[in-house]
Amino acid sequence: GAGVSQSPSNKVTEKGKDVELRCDPISGHTALYWYRQSLGQGLEFLIYFQGNSAPDKSGLPSDRFSAERTGGSVSTLTIQRTQQEDSAVYLCASSPSPGQRPNTQYFGPGTRLTVL
């Protein structure tokens, strides 16, 4: 079946602009995660969605970052007023649901964001 898809695959923007990154999880997966991969910080958790529960936003680095998940499926990560340190690969993952076994996160191909 189809895996996790993300768009765009690459995004180049100017400092100060807003960007939106999209994630389409595996069909039937109720849990959705965003991570960031950068040279300096490695792979970091950003935010987690599970069904209609309040998201776990504990990994968001600043209030310029936000995310939403509509209809329990597609998610959008928004970065406002981008800064050069936001340059990274943004990865989305989905899993059946924490609490269900097995619970393994499957990753999309990522969006490479470059802020000039």
Place this chain on the structure above:
Amino acid sequence: AQKVTQAQTEISVVEKEDVTLDCVYETRDTTYYLFWYKQPPSGELVFLIRRNSFDEQNEISGRYSWNFQKSTSSFNFTITASQVVDSAVYFCALSEAGGSEKLVFGKGTKLTVNP
């Protein structure tokens, strides 16, 4: 707090050699999960294996094997008879049961297998 340490930043081997990638973890939870992911040059993270903290049986899958030892908080990964296609960055990760079960990753080990 959770932490995963992959002390080997880069490893280079010649094809057909065996290679072991080390992973040491820290957690206060008694129930947790350990993972290995592979990131080839194409960039996508590929799931390899998941282990539960209550199951210390080692596992073998083809040329891959994993050694989980709770006594030393280690979850090492061995590739037998390495091949050029094994060249990638390998990440070890930990998640704690309950809540989001978010993954905490090690910094990764870059494996290069030379022909």
